[in-house]
Amino acid sequence: MxxxxxxxxxxxxxxxxxxxxxxxxxxxxxxxxxxxxxxxxxxxxxxxxxxxxxxxxxxxxxxxxxxxxxxxxxxxxxxxxxxxxxxxxxxxxxxxxxxxxxxxxxxxxxxxxxxxxxxxxxxxxxxxxxxxxxxxxxxxxxxxxxxxxxxxxxxxCYFMKLPLELRHEVFRYLLPDHPIGSTTAPLHKAENMQLQAPHATLVPSVPHVVQFPSKPEKRSWQRPKYSGAFPMPLLSLYLVSRQFHQEVKDLLFSIVPFTIDVRKDGTFMCGRRLLEPRRADGSSHFLMDEADEAKQRFLKYFDWSAVKHYVVDILVENGANGGHSTWDEEVELYDIRDYISVVVSGVLAKSRNLCKLYVRLCLANFPWTHEQTLANTKLIVGPFESLRNVRQPQIQSIYMGIPIHNSMLQVQRSRACSGSFAPICSVPPLPTQIPILVPGMPDFDTYASAWSRWISSPSTTALVPKAPIRSMFTAFKDFYSELSSYVPEVTYIAGRRAFLHRARVAREQENVEAFRELRNEAIAYWSAYLDREERKKNAMDAKMGRMLDMDVYPSHEWEESSSASNNNSNNSKRSIQLP
Ligand SMILES: [Zn+2]
Ligand SMILES: [Zn+2]
Ligand SMILES: [Zn+2]
Structure with missing residues (x-):
């Protein structure tokens, strides 16, 4: 048949x-x-x-x-x-x-x-x-x-018929089991395990680009150990359906903290440099590149309001040890404090429901006394104090030490992964082996508990209102940057005497008197400039008048007919054009 x-x-x-x-x-x-x-x-x-x-x-x-x-x-x-x-x-x-x-x-x-x-x-x-x-x-x-x-x-879809709790149990296998941070380079990850990478000395000339292995290792069916690299397996879950996306995202944000690394070379989150060191006038040291575009996309699309837990790791380094003659301790502390202010207002305050906020601080190699350490800790973590409604804010211990491989590395992403190919930044984990201020020290406890109390107190807004001195600072900075184009000398004052640094110190301490004094100092530079220019103008006027007066010959006919105003005094007036 x-x-x-x-x-x-x-x-x-x-x-x-x-x-x-x-x-x-x-x-x-x-x-x-x-x-x-x-x-x-x-x-x-x-x-x-x-x-x-x-x-x-x-x-x-x-x-x-x-x-x-x-x-x-x-x-x-x-x-x-x-x-x-x-x-x-x-x-x-x-x-x-x-x-x-x-x-x-x-x-x-x-x-x-x-x-x-x-x-x-x-x-x-x-x-x-x-x-x-x-x-x-x-x-x-x-x-x-x-x-x-x-x-x-x-x-x-049988999976969707499961109770949500069971679905969550399944999702958990694909979620990272530790905070999502910016430590992705093998050299930095090795540091996490307190091991010195043996190949570190082999690549001293090209330490800034680390290549991921092009082929990922085969995954077993056991719970995969999340490696901390991007992309992470949960991203595939996002693509299944809108409902999956929503459920996985809710779960991710409710259980996994995000780490923000604040360092001298910038502020990092999810491998993006959100803030970078800038010149005093606010201009960038770097050109816009691929990584910047990726950062812009991240800033635009990341769901800042959904994050529930943050870990903020702050590393302050002593540049005096590195032999930088221009390095200034006070400037460094305020630079870091400025980063913290931006993290607070630009990142943390955007969270709709901030639950845990852990702050860890490492002060690398400063010869400070216990009192100085505490005072500088307060200076650095001060900007957090304007946050409100955080359910569990906590300053964990203050540490000292410095990462072995302390430079920021760029990690090239494998071509196999979807999305952006822009390199991601990797920074070493915060050294937490040597605590110097720990819970149990009475003065540290007093500050830490007051700090937590302020931040956890309820309020209608996520941030306490800005002090007017902050707007004064913005207007001052605007005036100063214009002034510096006419009077470059103002920028020659460097370090802790620099105008902008003193202005921000006054701003941070809300010291109106000091701020006004500084403002008048800047105005004095402008007045002196105007005086100088006035003297130049007068001197030139006199020379020009004399020059024209020397001409005793009769004028040419065609000139006489072209203009009735062709006489010496008018000529001299017309040509004066000073800024
Ligand atoms: Zn049979
Ligand atoms: Zn059937
Ligand atoms: Zn039957």
Whole structure:
């Protein structure tokens, strides 16, 4: 009996849909060979769905009274396989097994009792609400769907039928198990484990670009150890559906903290440098590049309001040790304090529901007394004090020490990952081996608890209102930068005597008197400049007058006729154009 095999396929099997492997292969291959005549002299033997389709047609042709709910006759014939031929046994089964119409396993003859195949009743629901109900050989944990309905777009999503708590349990396997920070370079990660990378000395000339291995290691089915690199596995979850995206995001933000690293070379989050050191006038040391665009996208699209937990790691370094003659301790402390102010107003205050805020500070190699250390700690973490409504703010211990590989590294992302290829920044983890201020020290405890109390106190706004001196500072800075283009000397004053530094110190201490004094000093520079220019103008006026007066010859005729005002005094007036 020759027949044509042409399974009725209205849709294309989607790759990666949850279906058993052999079926996928067979089912996908079947439409490619639609008109191959098949020789079938007896009942079907093969167990693949494509063959089953053939079998269905064969039986429909042969026996008109076929049960549409059991087209492969699993209830009437043995589902086992002949060990030699690998074909289905198909022996007619006695009445006994037929009585059980809902067996767990497909019935077999006595010889194949040991072969257990799950009996599946296709759960596909038609538009009219009726289930397909077709009996088939089921391979759990794949969906209980017959070959016709596997990968069908209308099939129910069993995962979504789980309670949300169970879905969360599943998601947790793909979420990072420690804070999301900016420590991604192998050199920096090794530091996390307090190990010195052995190859560190091999690449001293090109330390600023670290290449990720191009091929990721094979993942086992155990919980993967999240490596801290981007992209992370959870990003794939985001792509499943809008509901997945929402649920995964909610879970991520409610359990995983984000680390913000504040260092002399900038402020880092998720491998992006959010803030960078700038010149006193606010201009950048760097050109706009690929990483900047990636940063702009991050700033624009990251859901700042959804973050619930932050860890802020602050590293203050002593530049005097490095032999920088221009380095100034006070300037450095205020630079870091400025970063903190921006982190507070630009990042932390944007969180709708900030729960945990952990602040850790490492003061690298300063010869300070206990009192100085505490005073400078207060100076640095002061800007947090304007935050409100944070449920669990905490200054953890203050440490000393410096990371072994302390420079920021750029990590090139593998081309295999989706999204931006812009390199990401990696910074070393904060050294926390040597605590210098710890809970239990009375003065530290007093400050830390007051700090927490202020920040956790309820308020209608996330930040206490800005002091007017901040706007005064902005206007001063504007005036100063214009002034510096006329009077460059003002910029020659460097370090802690510099105008902008003193202005911000006055601002941070809300010292109006000092601020006004400074303002008057700047105005004095401007007045002196105007005086100088006035003297120049007068001197030039006098010289010009004398020059014109020396001309005692009569004027040319054409000049006389062209202008009535062609006389010496007018000429001298017209040509004076001072700024
Ligand atoms: Zn039944
Ligand atoms: Zn059998
Ligand atoms: Zn079905």
């Amino acid at each position: 020759a027949l044509h095999c042409k399974p009725d396929i209205q849709y294309i099997k989607i790759e990666d849909t949850p279906s058993p492997e052999p079926s996928v292969v067979q089912f996908a291959a079947a439409p490619l060979i639609p008109d191959i005549p098949l020789q079938r002299n007896d009942v079907p033997e093969a167990f693949t769905p494509a063959a089953a389709a053939v079998a269905v047609t064969a039986i429909v042709d042969a026996v008109p009274a076929i049960d549409p709910r059991d087209p492969e006759c699993f209830l009437k014939r043995c589902a086992g396989f002949n060990k030699k031929t690998k074909l289905r046994c198909n022996s007619v089964i006695g009445k006994k097994s037929e009585q059980n119409c809902h067996p767990t396993f497909l019935p077999t003859c006595r010889a194949h009792r040991d072969q257990q195949s799950f009996a599946g009743w296709c759960q596909y629901q038609r538009a009219n609400g009726e289930r397909c109900g077709r009996l088939f050989r089921w391979t759990p944990p794949y969906f209980e769907l017959c070959w016709e309905h596997q990968g069908h777009p209308d099939t129910p």
